[in-house]
Amino acid sequence: MNRNKFILQISLAFFLILIAALAGQLRRVQKEWRSAVRIMPGNSEPYVVFDPNQIDETREHSAPEVLVKFRSGVSGDAITKITARLNDRVEDEIESVSGLAAIDDLDNLEAESIAAEYRALPEVEYAEPNYEISLDHDGGGFKHLHPNDARFSEQWALDNDGRNGGKEGADIGALRAWVTTTGDDDMVVAVLDSGVDYTHSDLQNNIWIRPNNIKQYEDRQLGSIEDVHGYNAVENTGDPMDENGHGTHCAGIIGAEGGNEIGISGVNWKVKIMPLKFMNAGGFGNGKNAIEAINYVIERKRAGVNVRVISASWGTRLRSRALEDVIRKAHEVGILFVAASGNDGVNTDLMPQYPAGYDLGNLISVAALNRKDELASFSNYGANRVHLAAPGANILSTWLGNEYEEHSGTSMATPMVAGVAALVLSKRPQLSVDELRSTLLNSVDRIPQLHGKVSTGGRISAAQAIGGE
């Protein structure tokens, strides 16, 4: 090799190394730019808010911390004085909603604390943190919306990234669905169970409270019940506090508050959970109390409460005509009934379990999947009596004592479907119960292993049910 050729080769190698290094830098910059693109609630287009590496430093100069709705009659001057007193400033008035303002805090307090300060004021109708929401795209070009809940990465059912032996994409497609809707405060889902811990900090903002214009529950035989949050059929009171944990777990799957930086996100970030208690501290109850609780839901619906779904994560081998009749009655008033197929690992076409086994037009029976997209070993199945499957193994959700626990069962798969039903209704509230049921059954992700095991052969898909972008 002559000297000139050697120098040429060395120069070429150096040049190639330089190009590779520049390309690496470009990819890093591009990645950082992507992660800096965020959207704010209510905006249809993403915009750059800030560099995510400088969240704390830039906070007071970027997004407002809270959205506050002042009561009608509170003047602009009064609002300015209130915010100044709290060392805040009005960043923007939302003209389309009278009294609504985006407020910046100048003290660097947590958004939830600021919102609490405002909620305590008599001039304020409501105040909520201005949740940060990030938007990105997956490999298939679909938009995604990620909540900032602390333990969201453990919620494989909502976003399965293949961790812990899971299968990437074996989830309900929540991230895609949330681009379109994260739920609706006006949508009520009844959790017919062991009650719900309505004081849990990840649930309390999503618990149904009887509106002032709805009279307290009156039953000719049971009497008058002060039903602030729901109904307790075990003790015939208006206090459905959970003593077991099962109902609280199911409620969290449907509607643990999303985007609040703590715990988990429900399928619905915002929804109204109506707690109903018919199972005791041990986690079991009788048919009569289940019927009383369903009757309560029907009566509340008739009184004007927008309750559209009952989630029923329980069952028995005995068939009850009375239970079947009351669920049929719920159909007449437009309520979907989602039921657990059971955990005996059997074919329920041969060994039915109820209420999941009733052949009713408003009923969906649910099997459970594990994180590998396989029918869970414990799950019942049935090509006729079980309609679809949903994630139900190792599901993290809310628990008693402000805690979170992982549990498994068709009990966990059922609220996953009830939650998707509510999410669909938040976007398309005009759907009849029959249309809602068809939408859910016809939009499943088909999984070969479920062929012959559930009637649709698929897993519930929030993204497809809603028509994710």
Added chain:
Amino acid sequence: MALSREEAIQKARRDLAQRLGAHESDIETQGVDDTDFPDTALGASVGDEMSGQMITPGWRIRLQAMGQAFEYRANQHQVRLCNYKGGNYSI
């Protein structure tokens, strides 16, 4: 109040002795296994009882008396006798 494993075993032994009209000392504990049951009624529903369809950890308590085997199921909330004279019983 939450039951401990030992309290559940004791409760099961006492119940069986009463049912059989025997002394507790006649009841032999053959084994106690940690088990995952299919529901919150420990897979032993009584009558038309409804139970949460959540996998529920507990203890399978195997007792023997008068030459017969008996199975109790328990967790911190409850003790149940399984398949005794054709039925399940909540203790």
